[in-house]
Amino acid sequence: MKKQLKEWKKQYDVLEVRDHELDQAIEAGMQKAAKQQFWKRWGITPVVTVAIIFLSFITIINASPTFAAQVAKYPGMEKLIELVQFDKGQKAAIENDYFQVINKSVTKGDLTLTLDGVIRDAHGLVLFYTISSDKGLERVRLENSKITDDKEEELTYHSKSYHPQNEVQGTIEYYTEDPIPFDDFTFTTEVVGVETLDNGVGNQLRETISIDFHAENTKESIQYQVDETVKIVGQKVHINSVMIQPLRTTVNLYADPENDMRILSIDDITLVDEKGEEWSGIRNGMTASGTIEDENYEVYLQSNYFEQPESLSLTFSEIQAVKRDEDYFRFDLEKEQILHDPYDMFYDLTYENGWLSISMDKMENYHMNPFGEILDVDGNRIEQIRSSFSHQSNQKTSIFKKAIQTDERIIDIKLSGYPNWIEQKVAIPLN
Amino acid sequence: MTDVTKKDFRKNNDAFVYIITTYRADLFRTAMAFLKNKEEALEAIQEVTFRAYKKRKQLRDIRYVKTWLIRIMINYCNDVLKKSKRLTDDRKLENKASVDNSMSIWLEDAIHHLKKADQELIYFKYFHGMTFPELAEQLKILESTVKTRVYSALEKLKRQLVDEGGEL
Numbered sequence: 006m007k008k009q010l011k012e013w014k015k016q017y018d019v020l021e022v023r024d025h026e027l028d029q030a031i032e033a034g035m036q037k038a039a040k041q042q043f044w045k046r047w048g049i050t051p052v053v054t055v056a057i058i059f060l061s062f063i064t065i066i067n068a069s070p071t072f073a074a075q076v077a078k079y080p081g082m083e084k085l086i087e088l089v090q091f092d093k094g095q096k097a098a099i100e101n102d103y104f105q106v107i108n109k110s111v112t113k114g115d116l117t118l119t120l121d122g123v124i125r126d127a128h129g130l131v132l133f134y135t136i137s138s139d140k141g142l143e144r145v146r147l148e149n150s151k152i153t154d155d156k157e158e159e160l161t162y163h164s165k166s167y168h169p170q171n172e173v174q175g176t177i178e179y180y181t182e183d184p185i186p187f188d189d190f191t192f193t194t195e196v197v198g199v200e201t202l203d204n205g206v207g208n209q210l211r212e213t214i215s216i217d218f219h220a221e222n223t224k225e226s227i228q229y230q231v232d233e234t235v236k237i238v239g240q241k242v243h244i245n246s247v248m249i250q251p252l253r254t255t256v257n258l259y260a261d262p263e264n265d266m267r268i269l270s271i272d273d274i275t276l277v278d279e280k281g282e283e284w285s286g287i288r289n290g291m292t293a294s295g296t297i298e299d300e301n302y303e304v305y306l307q308s309n310y311f312e313q314p315e316s317l318s319l320t321f322s323e324i325q326a327v328k329r330d331e332d333y334f335r336f337d338l339e340k341e342q343i344l345h346d347p348y349d350m351f352y353d354l355t356y357e358n359g360w361l362s363i364s365m366d367k368m369e370n371y372h373m374n375p376f377g378e379i380l381d382v383d384g385n386r387i388e389q390i391r392s393s394f395s396h397q398s399n400q401k402t403s404i405f406k407k408a409i410q411t412d413e414r415i416i417d418i419k420l421s422g423y424p425n426w427i428e429q430k431v432a433i434p435l436n
Numbered sequence: 437m438t439d440v441t442k443k444d445f446r447k448n449n450d451a452f453v454y455i456i457t458t459y460r461a462d463l464f465r466t467a468m469a470f471l472k473n474k475e476e477a478l479e480a481i482q483e484v485t486f487r488a489y490k491k492r493k494q495l496r497d498i499r500y501v502k503t504w505l506i507r508i509m510i511n512y513c514n515d516v517l518k519k520s521k522r523l524t525d526d527r528k529l530e531n532k533a534s535v536d537n538s539m540s541i542w543l544e545d546a547i548h549h550l551k552k553a554d555q556e557l558i559y560f561k562y563f564h565g566m567t568f569p570e571l572a573e574q575l576k577i578l579e580s581t582v583k584t585r586v587y588s589a590l591e592k593l594k595r596q597l598v599d600e601g602g603e604l
Contacts, residue, residue: 010562027460030478034485
């Protein structure tokens with residue numbers, strides 16, 4: 006029995022959390038306490054706070070005239086500006102009336118979920134939602150969301166991502182491998198929030214809510230077959246095709262497995278039109294899928310679907326790469342030593358409480374997670390239950406941390422990014 | 437932490453935050469054991485900070501602050517679980533199945549079904565590694581009484597597990 010209890014405890018010895026996250030939570034708790042004292046003193050109701058929050062929104066609305074005009078069509082849609090600010094493709098979809106207004110609300114318990122609208126194309130679905138409640142809520146979020154058709158068949162998706170914008174609004178994005186096979190959708194999700202100002206009971210509210218909606222894809226994708234191979238400092242990259250859809254552009258390319266360098270990432274891949282306008286990678290969401298030396302590798306860019314450029318080129322110039330047979334770190338966890346690092350960029354290895362940490366001199370253009378697969382000395386994969394990674398920077402240093410559970414003394418970690426580049430300008434005209 | 441007095445803890449917010457910060461990892465681990473997800477565990481830290489702050493004048497002796505905080509955490513977590521009625525949620529078992537620690541799940545579930553006082557003892561003793569003398573001091577009961585209670589809690593756990601078919 007005691008052994009089992011020990012095992013049980015051990016499971017929680019590795020903390021999947023960063024100190025600053027804990028400190029933030031403590032800070033939030035203190036703020037809550039301070040706020041409550043404030044309310045008590047002044048007897049102000051939450052309604053007043055709502056008014057204050059609204060005032061601060063007004064200043065944000067200063068987008069382009071077409072955008073503003075478009076947004077004005079849908080009452081209460083001003084907030085869309087914020088939700089799409091990092092994505093030129095989604096912004097253009099709204100400007101071009103490709104945003105489908107749903108505006109359906111369902112209330113369960115104390116929680117109301119509104120599906121404001123969606124943008125849908127053949128392979129993607131972006132849902133814009135708002136959560137409201139008569140009660141003051143914090144830490145509001147959606148969980149376990151799913152999309153089903155009218156026969157309750159779940160949509161098979163390739164990626165799903167939550168993009169909460171603030172306490173009440175956000176988007177959820179689904180992307181599929183095959184075209185989405187239906188137009189009548191049911192969105193089912195758990196809506197979760199914690200009551201504020203309830204004398205510290207901290208009730209968690211959780212309701213499962215479903216909303217039906219209809220959304221059609223009316224936009225054909227634009228396909229460019231490229232089939233070109235380019236050489237960058239002797240390394241081959243094959244570009245197969247570019248597919249432009251309203252929500253995003255998919256570039257299918259891959260690095261030649263015969264290259265004598267292992268390419269890890271193409272950092273600045275961009276579509277450029279004749280006027281020099283650029284559509285670069287996704288800034289807030291899924292940036293690529295697959296492994297880069299696999300023929301099915303895909304990189305995603307912001308969409309220029311609604312622009313009609315006369316000419317369009319795919320460009321890039323900076324590629325992260327390391328010598329092929331040196332594409333790994335080797336660490337001695339016991340002595341806390343770096344035994345192999347291809348270009349000796351990293352230092353200060355520590356391994357404590359299941360967290361591995363290494364540092365490098367800060368570089369403005371390097372933020373990627375360098376850690377890939379973890380292997381033992383015989384090259385066997387060391388499976389990890391958790392996949393926590395953290396990246397912190399100060400003025401001079403960047404620190405990369407990864408949770409690793411192992412009893413091995415020597416481990417290899419395959420690189421998934423590395424601050425070493427080969428550089429050469431490449432421009433491939435698409436039309 | 438010895439230099440923080442009870443008066444500081446009550447009157448001085450920095451001292452209060454300092455104490456919570458000292459035990460943040462213990463609190464977080466406890467929350468994870470109950471709630472299983474990081475977001476909710478962080479929420480719990482927030483809430484426990486808030487509750488502890490409000491109740492800070494009820495702390496009898498600053499030496500007991502760690503057990504006092506963990507108790508608030510256990511109470512909070514039990515509330516959350518009760519409210520969402522997912523003590524033996526299938527989803528949880530399913531999620532955890534890949535981790536191959538099904539024994540721990542049954543055990544944990546059994547612990548969470550104990551009455552509150554027993555639950556606290558098991559957590560103090562086996563999760564936070566406190567010794568019998570420490571427990572006796574913290575809980576202001578005789579060491580022999582602590583032992584009796586811990587062992588009877590263990591007995592209850594064993595019975596539950598056998599009932600559920602777990603091998604021990």
